[in-house]
Amino acid sequence: MSGLRIVVTGATGNVGSSVVEALSAEAAVGSVLGLSRRETDWSVPKVEFAVADVSKDNLHRHFEGADVVVNLAWLFQPTRRPEVTWENNVSGSSRVFQAVADTGVPALIHASSVGAYSPGRNQPAVSEQWPTDGWPGAAYPREKAYLERCLDIFEERNDTRVVRMRPGFIFQRRSASSQRRLFAGPFLPGSLVGKPWIPVLPRLPGLTIQVLHASDVAKAYAAASVGEQRGAFNLAADPPITMEEIAELLGARVVNVPQRMIRSGVGAAWRAHAIPATPGLFDTVTRVPTMDCSRARIDLGWIPEHSPSEVLxxxxxxxxxGAGGPTAPLEPDRPASRLREIATGLGFRP
Known part of the structure; x- marks a missing residue:
């Protein structure tokens, strides 16, 4: 089979599953090897899957002969054990970078994030030149920012074409159960998301959120994989969405609540093990800058098909x-697993 050979780490998650589908549809792509920590029987044309943990397994044998490596492997949990996420996200990504260099892969496309950016909430929309020092109070932005520095060093030492994708918040229907488990935990069943169960949402003055559909971000990865672009790309659908618009989608009413009270509530829920999302993640969301995504539109020819309201x-x-997808990370909610999850949240161990 002729065409590009592309390897994707983290190939069965929210973004990875969409990326391998987008690559499969590209005429210039001959084959895709999807790597994931867990085995999958999911089938996609032109795609083969293999089990590989980026933090410890031999990556060289998978990267030999590849034209592009797309690095998407990432752990959001356990947030209470940051050494575990660091081992996968930072040490694992560093191993990916080294294996790319050792095997001479011509191109590396890495999943960075809006979370890598330094705080800039009150700034005009920022370009890819905005500092990427993250927010130090949470593991996710710390890890994303650290890897930006690792890539700086990598580019100085290698001739590899490097692309850094910095998307906003990525959603799709089949990731719903997975993302609820990751960020909301066992005490927010998905069935309660909607009128009248969420009657009010807090108004956070000036806060807007940039979102995009997983299939749209996947198209940007596919375009960069078959193209010759280098550097960083901000990715988000326009316009940024407000709390008032989110409330309208949920059939909720927006009320004035001081931000410090919201953060205190998140902190209390975190300490009570009621939610897995840390107060630092709340701080991150309220501090990230709004991104200017014009470079992706001009240089990649990338135009999102889904509006923010459609995505949400x-x-x-x-x-x-309780929607889910065909892979282990995207598993839909099931009654038995929900019971185990709630028991774990209450402090019981199987």
Missing amino acids: REFFEGLRS
Whole structure:
């Protein structure tokens, strides 16, 4: 089979599953090797899957002969054990970078994030030149920012074409159950997401959120994989969405609540093991800058098909229905697993 040979780490998650589908549809791509920590029987044309943990397994044998490596492997949990996420996210990504260099892969495309950016909430929309020092109070932005520095060194030492994708918040219907488990935990069943169960949302003055559909971000990865672009790309659908618009989608009313009270509530829920998302993640969301995504539109020819309201409407419907996908990370909600999850949240251990 002729065409590009592309290897994707983290190939079965929210973004990875969409990326391998997008690559499969590209005429210039001959084959895709999807790597994941867990085995999958999911089938995609032109795609083969293999089990590989980026933090410890031999990556060289998978990268030999590849034209592009797309690095998407990432752990969001356990947030209470940052050494575990660091081992996978930072040490694992560093191993990916080294294996790319050792095997002479011509191109590396890495999943960075809006979370890598330094705080800039009150700034005009920022370009890819905005500092990437992250927010130090949470593991996710610390790890994303650290890897930006690792890539700086990598580019100085190698001739590899490097692309850094910095997307906003990525959603789709089939990721709904997975993302509820990751960020909301056992005490927010998806069926409660909607009127009248969430009657009010807090108004956070000036806060807007940049979102995009997983299939749209996947198209940007595919375009960069078959192209010759280098550097960083901000990715988000326009316009940024407000809390008032989110409330309208949920059929909720927006009320004035001091931000410090919201953060205190998140902190209390975190300490009580009621939610897995840390107060530092709340701080991150309220501090990230708004991104200017014009470079992706000009240099990649990338135009998102889904509006922010369409993305969230689809995601909320997925939450209500317990939607999931065909891989282990995207497993839909099941009654037995929900019971185990709630028991774990209450402090019981199987």
